[in-house]
Structures are given as structure tokens and as C-alpha cells.
Amino acid sequence: MNKIIENIEKAEATNSLTREEIIDILYDNECNEVLYKAADRVRKKYMGDEVQLRGLIEFSNICKRNCMYCGLRSGNKNIERYRLMPDDIIELAKKGVHYGYRTIVLQSGEDDFYTIDKMKYIISNIKKLNVAVTVSVGEKTFEEYKAYREAGADRYLIRIETTDKKLYDAMDPGMSHEDRKRCLRDLKKLGYEVGSGSLVGLPNQTIESIADDILFFKEIGADMIGIGPFIPNADTPLKDANSGDFHLSLKVMALIRILLKDINIPATTAMETLDKNGRIIALQSGANVVMPNITEGEYRKLYALYPGKICINDTPAHCRGCITGKIQGIGRTVGKGKGFRNKASEKK
Numbered sequence: 001m002n003k004i005i006e007n008i009e010k011a012e013a014t015n016s017l018t019r020e021e022i023i024d025i026l027y028d029n030e031c032n033e034v035l036y037k038a039a040d041r042v043r044k045k046y047m048g049d050e051v052q053l054r055g056l057i058e059f060s061n062i063c064k065r066n067c068m069y070c071g072l073r074s075g076n077k078n079i080e081r082y083r084l085m086p087d088d089i090i091e092l093a094k095k096g097v098h099y100g101y102r103t104i105v106l107q108s109g110e111d112d113f114y115t116i117d118k119m120k121y122i123i124s125n126i127k128k129l130n131v132a133v134t135v136s137v138g139e140k141t142f143e144e145y146k147a148y149r150e151a152g153a154d155r156y157l158i159r160i161e162t163t164d165k166k167l168y169d170a171m172d173p174g175m176s177h178e179d180r181k182r183c184l185r186d187l188k189k190l191g192y193e194v195g196s197g198s199l200v201g202l203p204n205q206t207i208e209s210i211a212d213d214i215l216f217f218k219e220i221g222a223d224m225i226g227i228g229p230f231i232p233n234a235d236t237p238l239k240d241a242n243s244g245d246f247h248l249s250l251k252v253m254a255l256i257r258i259l260l261k262d263i264n265i266p267a268t269t270a271m272e273t274l275d276k277n278g279r280i281i282a283l284q285s286g287a288n289v290v291m292p293n294i295t296e297g298e299y300r301k302l303y304a305l306y307p308g309k310i311c312i313n314d315t316p317a318h319c320r321g322c323i324t325g326k327i328q329g330i331g332r333t334v335g336k337g338k339g340f341r342n343k344a345s346e347k348k
Contacts, residue, residue, distance in 0.1 A: 155195060157195035158183050197226035201248065
């Protein structure tokens, strides 16, 4: 039997692979379908057929960071900046609950306008709507994370982007890889469900470092992992770089499902930018979460992380109906709960 298929079968049976075995699978392109089907079976076994929907509010595109790959980088002078006021964010969350979302995701650039008091006000008021609250606003101090948690935040998303320190330093000037990892440790300590993830296809990224990313997510005990292909933005220094590969991103996601069997994995919008059925393909290859955008109006266009972002001209109501139809079209159902991680070993 093909050694790659043997390793995929071993992974499905044991939820374990060595670094070398992961590297071999990532290099191989003959057995992709075998890998995707195995990931889908692991997803079905541990997560069932429910797809968790999470309403995403992108409330500010102002960012003090200058990451080389990101359209929101502080050095981008071509982007029209915006920030929503706390009460406007809470209103969007109320509409999200009306559309049927049981988790609200608050995401922004690293914008210091949102002080601890403002964030506590936003989080605590949204928490009153009987939803789970996920926050994704970048690197903060332990005290800030603690304040958000006490105000009611349940989950926090902060992508490591790459575990390769040299690559991280090149991609994220003025930032510290150790600080990034410290944030993940702090969040774990404070009892958050912790989400991380990586970009696949960054310039000078190696297959070996991607394998290290996967093992890192297992090591930190992540509760949610988002994987997206790198998509070059014309307003960044990486504008002429090649896009990440859709299938390599899908393989990374599938391996994460098999090795971290019971975590939440979103089918990311970037997948659909590279393939018009990208999110559905991801849902059939291990993913179990979709995060439709519930930001309204022109702000949907202005949160321009990368070009070709899907659904920027849709209304939140249309997005909700559209994704529900797609989910039902592949024989899955929309989850009715808040979508907390159910660890296989300890049912919550």
C-alpha cells in the first residue's frame, strides 16, 4: 500500500503523526482526496453534522501594526479608514442575534481608540444578548485580556501566522514572535477558548515550517484554528508575490482536523476567494464553522485585508440565507447552540 495512504490511515486511527510524516503528506499531491475524506470522517465522528455559524463584526480597519501581507497595515495610505462607535457595534450585534447567530465575533485592526473601558462596555452589553462573544483585536497585555474575560468574552482569536521566527520577523516588522506566543499563553491561563491559525503560502515559507505550525497548534491545545491561503494585496510590499495554493491550505486544514480531532475549524472566506466553492469544499474536508460578515454598508468593502474578498456587496440577511442554503445543500445542518468546543474526553 502507498506509504502516504498508510500514514493518513494511521493518523485517522490515532490522531497522531510524526513531523516527517506530516511533511511527506504535505509534499504529496497524489493522495489529497484520501486526506480530505479522512478529515471529513474525523469531523463527522467528533463534531457531528452541525455547522456553527458565527456573526462577524469588523468594527475598525485602523491598525498600528505594519504587517507586510495585510491591507490594513499602518503604512497603507490608499485605504479609507473607519471605526465604529461602541453603541453602533452593539446595535450590529443585536441585528446579528435577530438573524439567528448565537456567537458574535468582534474583530478589528490594532486600534488603541478602544480602551479597556470601551471594550468592557461593548463586550458586557453584547453578552446580555445571551450569545457567546469572541474577540479578535490583536496583541494586548494580560490585564487587558483579563478585563475582556471578566466583561464576558468567551473566546479570543490571535493567529500566530507562522511559527518560523525568521519568517515572522520578516513579515511582521517591529513585532516580537515571543510576544505573540505570550499572548496565547495568557489567554489559555485566563480560561478563554483560544483560537489561532496561520497563513499558507507566504513568500519564503517552507513545507517544513508549515508542519511545525500544525504541531504547534497541537502543543498549545488550541480550541479553534483558522487556516487561510496568503493572497497578495496590491497596497502592500508583497503585491507581486504569488498567492498561496488552495489545495495546500486545504491539506493543512485537513491534517489539523485529523490531529486535533475535536476543535472548531472555520471554512475561511479566503478559501472562497481562490475557489468559488472554497467554503463548501472546506466544510467537506474537516471544517465545521463559518463566520458570515454581519457588518453593514460600505464598511464591508473597507475591511480590505486582501483583494477579491467575497460577499462585500451582500447584506447580512442575504449572507445568512445564502450560507444556510449551501450548508443544507451538502446534507449538513446549522447549529443552534453557541458552538463551544466539546472535548472528546470531557463533555461540557
